[in-house]
Amino acid sequence: MMGSLRFRLAVGALVAIGVALTIVWFVLSHLFTDYLADQYSYEMTGVMDSLAARLTVEDGRLVLTGELADTRFDLPTGGRYWQISPSDGGRPLRSRSLWDEEIAAGDLSADLYCGFRQTDGPDGLPVLVSEKRMSLGEGAARKEFTIYTGFSKAEMETVLESYHRPLRLMLLSIGGILLLAAFLQGWIGLRPLARLRDSVADIRAGRLAHIGWSGPREVTPLVREINLLLTERETAVERARARASDLAHGLKTPLTVLSHLAESLPAEKRDTALQQIELVRQRSDRQLQAARMGVEQMATTSLLGISGKLVNVLQAFTSGKGIDWHVDIDPALSIQADPADIAEALGNVLDNAVRFARSRIELSARHDQRHIVLIVSDDGPGAGAESYDRMLKRGVTINDETSGSGLGLAISADIVEAYGGKLDLLASKLGGLMVKMTLPASEVAP
Incomplete structure (x- = not known):
């Protein structure tokens, strides 16, 4: 997954959005908490000032000349509290x-909660308290005291939660919208790369020669470099073809001369010389074909179409032997390869099966994940497992009574490997040899 650009963009967007929303949460939460604490502080300060304005000193005692308008101060555990404590211990x-509780300075917490100290209220629940030292009178009649005002901590927490709940929903909704926007941005932003991939696939399949592009400016330099690479490749192809043609013409004349010279040799040496000359000709042709495969553009080839033509040709040679042919290939199966190369590889294998089969040859193909598996089986004498490796070597035959140069299977193996596949020899369930060719499947751009 980490190799996916879309996955990396999604993870980056998720992390960035998560960090941004977390910062927004802490900032907004902190700002509202400070605002709310200031409002309660203003309220408590106002209560203190109102109480101080109603205080008088009579006979050395503090006397409150009027009651506060807020009825919560008159109700037991009403949520608002005040207390005036004389400094002389009165x-x-x-x-x-x-009610019957008293706010004691020693019971107040040392730690502050939003700027307030805490103590237990008359109902046992926490109360947030503000305190202020004041004095009344002059000289000997001066009276010092401390005013405590408080309110329920649960009230403040309820207000905070009523703010945080919609804030959480809002930030989660914004996060979801931003993630969707990031996904759409990644999907739209990567579409040019998908189009470029499709164009390269068309070039590889032989449907296009160069990439015609009208996409974003950021991708244009890459397209230009690819087109330059394709131009250089075409030049290299033409040079390779010219050299292969020159080599082919250069070998024909010497081989023809050697063939004529070999005719004048004694009989026991003539056959050997002609056989070696023919072997050189076949091997040179094969190398020239291999060079061509390396530079030819591949096309999508139907397996059933190639197989059907080969079987129709070979059936004419096997009709006298009474060989039963069984072909099981899905018409939809195709590979990206030159039809001539596949025809030669499969033709060599079928020709080998025709020479050894007694009564039955089976040809089948199946799709195996990203590969096409092509299998040819016969009911001939077969070969031992220890001979399989030797059978894929050039010029090796395991049956001296059968004619052949020993090149067919080796050439087929070379062609299959040139297209990124593999040729394996196995024992057939029919009793003879089974040749298994694994080739890349045709890629269809989505």
């Missing part, structure tokens, strides 16, 4: 909401 003044 009896504190308290709101009715505190």
